[in-house]
Amino acid sequence: MAFIFSNNEQLKDQLVASRSAENKNSIVSTPGTVFCQFNEQSTSGLNQNICFVYCGTGPQWWKMGRELYFSEPVFREWIQKISKELQKLANEWLLIDELINTSSENSSKINETNIAQSAIFAVQIALTALWLSWGIYPKIIVGHSVGEVAAAYVGGYLTLSEACKVIYQYSVLQHRNTRQGGRMLAVIGLAVAEARALLQGLEHRISFAAINSPTSVTFSGYEAELEQLYQLLTETRPEIFKTWIRLENALHSPLMDNFNIHEDLLTSLDQISGVHLTNQNEIFDKDCADAKLYSTVTSKCSDLCFSNTYWWENLRSPANFSHTIQTILQDSDCTIQTFLEISPHPVLVNSIQECIDHLRCNRVPSIIWSLKRKESEQQTILSSLCRIQNVNWSKFWHTRTWASVSIDQSIRFYLERIPLYAFNNQVCYEDKTVALISTQSENKFDKISSNITHIDTIIKEIYSTVLKLFNSSDSSATLDIDKSLVAQGLDSLIAISLTHSLSRRYSVHISLVYLLQGISIQDIAEKIYSQMLKQSENSASSITRNEVSSLSKDASQNNDTLITSKPIKTENDDQNNTISTQENNELVWKPLNLSEGKQIVVTSLANIKNFN
Structure with a gap:
């Protein structure tokens, strides 16, 4: 068991939860509490057989990587390095500005295709460098859609400058289709055969963007036809989960045949050979270059060449992630122990699990992720580190700043x-x-009272913070300060952000459990006021x-x-x-x-x- 915490109160909450729970499953959701997902007998003979999985477009969000940028020097170094490389190719936007300096979600352009894909690539490489600094290396590498650019670079097929050129040209050319009537729709719970049947007669308007698992696909094409498909599934298959991808574009669809994208992509990348590099100074990491790299275009790991023609096939063809993962699971030369998703948010975890379930594997690998949207990035990635078997903890501790x-x-x-x-x-x-x-000791209480923020001010500040966390774009939106926040839309992700905000603003700890018990803004303000009063009394004691x-x-x-x-x-x-x-x-x-x-x-x- 491991505990990931930033202060004594968090550790106390985790210890209490772990001791009071009747079984392990009941406290898996407790933030920062990590149980081993393996046992000695089931994993004997395995030594970090890890598959690095690089996601495609979709999981980007405006503050991704920001916490790690300020807390992890290795992560920050690679973001800065890639930002400089991208700046050589374009001056219309800066990676650092989009990832680090953007002040609000409304002012962010992270969902623009040309920015989203380059930003995801940068975060993926920085995350990989961070994992490697902790001694976590892949035996197999696979990329989903545009995630293959990061996979090819880490796998030793592209130099950094080539990888940045590929991701830049790939994303800029696709951006020509942004807001041109195309959308993408992810569907979970629909068999691939059924999905193919729905596309009959519409192949020139809609196609598969990705086949993620035997029961998970992503459609891409013209918005009008996708809207009809969405409505049809809602009426005939209401149990199926459907969601629109956060991108105003239609990747891997017939729309990619427009705007001369094919010809311009081949021309702009004609100098890239895409063969496995032999110069050690050009590759990302020697051990990563020795790992097996699987393609989601061919579902193979041999005879790969990431030249300009490959990137067109990647852009236009569906990402056959399902078949590729099943091929990896059946690879007799390397029994995978852990799938590690390298992304700003876990979007492939369920698909990998569905592939495992479909094959009914005797040895079930664990599936972990690097980051999760709107959750503490350090706590998330460290929790995942604790779930990996045979970690070299000595190497990890020596990456801490003081150790050098x-x-x-x-x-x-x-x-x-x-x-x-x-x-x-x-x-x-x-x-x-x-x-x-x-x-x-003189006038102690008066001094305490004068230094404490008035409770009415605390209420106003909490009210404003909660309203922002609810991401309300309605200027007339209001909250009831005496009504339960849970009843007004507070969920666990927003609650985590709220605890962090309150801790930074008032230097007090409000537990996540307390926030989810149905308390109101008035209740929170009174608790904060009480804790601040107690702190000041202690500081003024003789x-x-x-x-x-x-x-x-x-x-x-x-x-x-x-x-x-x-x-x-x-x-x-x-x-x-x-x-x-x-x-x-x-x-x-x-x-x-x-x-x-x-x-x-x-x-x-x-x-x-x-x-x-």
């Missing part, structure tokens, strides 16, 4: 216990005699004479000492405080044990600028 710093082993023990939250950066004042301690004497003794060793009793951390952070002092020009970390609610940091004023 050259430090004296004698202080590593203390450095490993430094909390991971950011510095407070508040302006404090010098007080050599610790005089501030004697004034804290310090005993013994503690003052002890701190004064330490302070006397330096002429200038900075002391503050204001809360540097939230109540959820680790309670192992430390004192940093300067002794003989060496930085020394000392454990500081204080009674609950009192948090004091002492550091030399002479070194405060360098210390950050």
Whole structure:
């Protein structure tokens, strides 16, 4: 079992849920709680037989990859590298602007074909580099539709500049069909044979964009005919799930025969050979280049050549993902233990599972994903890492930032216990005699009250936050502050985003379980107000004479000492405080044990600028 958490309260919720559950299945949905999906007997002899699966167009969303960009240096490095390569090809838009600098969903252009496909490619390569830095390598690689560009690059058939050129030309030429009357419709629960029957007589208007599993297909073509097909399925097969793809285009359809797309694609990519590279300096990774690469155009892994003619076949023909996955499952040379989807959101997980069920495999592989829309990206990818067997955890821990710093082993023990939250950066004042301690007891309650945001203001701020998370485009939309948020549309994904927003804004923790219990905006505001009041009371509590004497003794060793009793951390952070002092020009970390609610940091004023 593993727990993924960012503060003590999250860990506490996970531990309570895991201990109170009657069986494993009842807590799988608890955020951050991970159970092993394998056992020693069923996986003996297997050593990370992983298949990397690269998705096609569809799962893009305006904030994909943003959290990892700011938290994982490897991910950020590759996004920046690909952004520079794409900038050489076009100046009308910048990858960094679309992925990182866009301020709202309404201002985002991520669903434009030319931007969506390039952005997905960049996120996929950055995710792959991150997985590799943790020691997770593929034995088999497969790409779905435009995901084959990332697969071909990772598999060693394209250089980075070639891959960026392919994804750019591929997406720009398809973009000519954007808003030209084409759409794409995904259907789950419809057998492929039945789907083919529906297309009889309409082949020049609608075609398969993808066959994802024996009971999952995607139609692509002219919107008018697709609307009729949607209505027909609604009336005759109401149990079938249907959804429109988030793209105003019709990929892999007859519309791709328009606007000279075929000729221009062949011309623009005529310099790309697409054969397996031998120059080690040109490939993405040597071990990845040794992996088997399967094509969803041919469903084979031999005699592949990703030249300009291949990319036209990829663009115009259906992505036969179902047949390819079944071929991989039947590959006797490499028994796959785990399918890992490399995408901004898991869109192929169900299709892979349906292929596994169809074949009735004796050994059932696990299926995991890298990211999930609107969920914490670090928590999601780390949870998936914990589901993989035989992870080299030593390699993972050495990718953490502090591990690369050259430090004296004698202080590593203390450095490993430094909390991971950011510095407070508040302006404090010098007080050599610790005089501030004697004034804290005066007018304590008035001081607390003046520093606490008024509850009416909290209600207004929560109201505005929830309305934004509901993605309401209706300017007249309203919420009832006394009515249950669940009854007004709050789901688990929105609740996760809301907990993060409240934590950042008020430095308090509101659990996900609490939000989903039917509470109102008024209830949340009162709980936040109560927690903030408690924090301020703790920070203003008096310090005993013994503690003052002890701190004064330490302070006397330096002429200038900075002391503050204001809360540097939230109540959820680790309670192992430390004192940093300067002794003989060496930085020394000392454990500081204080009674609950009192948090004091002492550091030399002479070194405060360098210390950050």
